[in-house]
């Protein structure tokens with residue numbers, strides 16, 4: 001494996017390759033960490049020491065030129081996804097790439113079609129799908145336990161940029177990030193909504209940038225960092241929300257924010273059907289709150305602690321109620337990636353899912369401009 005970009009996600013991908021065989025011993029492939037790329041020397045040294053990469057390089061092209069590398073993680077800032085993703089596919093490397101794939105729908109589609117033409121697999125970092133409680137929710141919905149789904153709310157609210165002195169990192173600049181919270185968090189919401197409730201048919205959306213200027217950082221920085229440099233403009237949206245009509249006829253709302261004071265990774269959904277409802281909060285990842293059947297009014301949601309049998313839970317813990325982690329979701333994603341390489345089928349979120357999410361967020365951006373409902377069905 002090669003890893004391109006050794007920030008937060010590069011570290012999580014590297015760890016996942018090291019851990020995946022412990023949790024999924026049936027995998028036909030055993031990943032070996034060969035080459036890692038990042039312009040920051042300290043991160044390269046750290047990756048070699050911590051994860052045991054055989055080689056590191058400043059230049060991502062060096063990873064693709066390495067004949068020992070058969071598959072790559074693309075965990076750079078979003079502006080590099082299209083160039084690196086297309087080049088990786090053309091070099092015959094399978095791709096595990098972070099969301100959003102590229103800065104817009106055209107870039108996501110370019111990576112997806114390059115991978116399809118080259119016959120390489122492409123897994124995408126829509127990790128919330130992999131939570132066992134989400135798998136259980138999907139099963140309950142598909143089996144009709146909620147009756148017909150009527151309406152739903154999806155929220156991806158964060159406070160990572162709530163501090164007005166939060167550093168002006170690449171995430172706030174159009175050239176490096178494209179959109180703001182639309183690509184960063186709304187892409188997860190759009191994917192999760194489609195994964196659970198089927199295709200989105202149309203959206204009408206609004207957006208706002210509440211903190212228009214931020215201090216420039218002195219060097220490479222995390223998006224949680226506080227800085228004190230000269231103020232520069234924030235070029236993309238802090239908050240976005242839309243009403244959505246699903247192809248099924250269900251209605252819903254999606255909301256994403258990076259500036260919600262008090263909301264740390266407040267991600268989840270509430271889904272209502274004619275005969276039941278369910279709710280999930282990422283911060284209580286193993287708990288699905290469910291009400292199915294038995295009456296229509298004055299019901300409560302009951303907490304179900306998911307356990308073995310729900311998604312890939314059994315690969316991590318032996319009994320319900322034992323907590324799994326965010327990093328475990330990435331180990332599940334890594335297992336899906338390796339399975340795809342072996343059998344050519346999709347296991348978990350793949351590049352076409354990123355194209356669908358990017359089309360949904362592009363439709364929201366168009367609705368910001370026009371104020372109109374935008375159809376996604378064509």
Ligand SMILES: NC(=O)c1ccc[n+]([C@@H]2O[C@H](COP(=O)([O-])OP(=O)(O)OC[C@H]3O[C@@H](n4cnc5c(N)ncnc54)[C@H](O)[C@@H]3O)[C@@H](O)[C@H]2O)c1
Nearest residue numbers: 005006007008009037038060075076077078098099100125
């Ligand atoms: N799935 C998720 O939950 C999730 C969470 C966070 C980030 N992401 C996505 O992952 C990607 C990376 O985000 P992050 O939080 O890890 O960012 P980060 O800023 O922590 O890391 C990015 C790394 O890429 C490196 N880099 C920059 N230019 C490079 C180049 N030319 N070649 C190689 N490396 C280069 C930087 O030095 C940095 O170390 C983004 O697309 C982001 O949207 C996904």
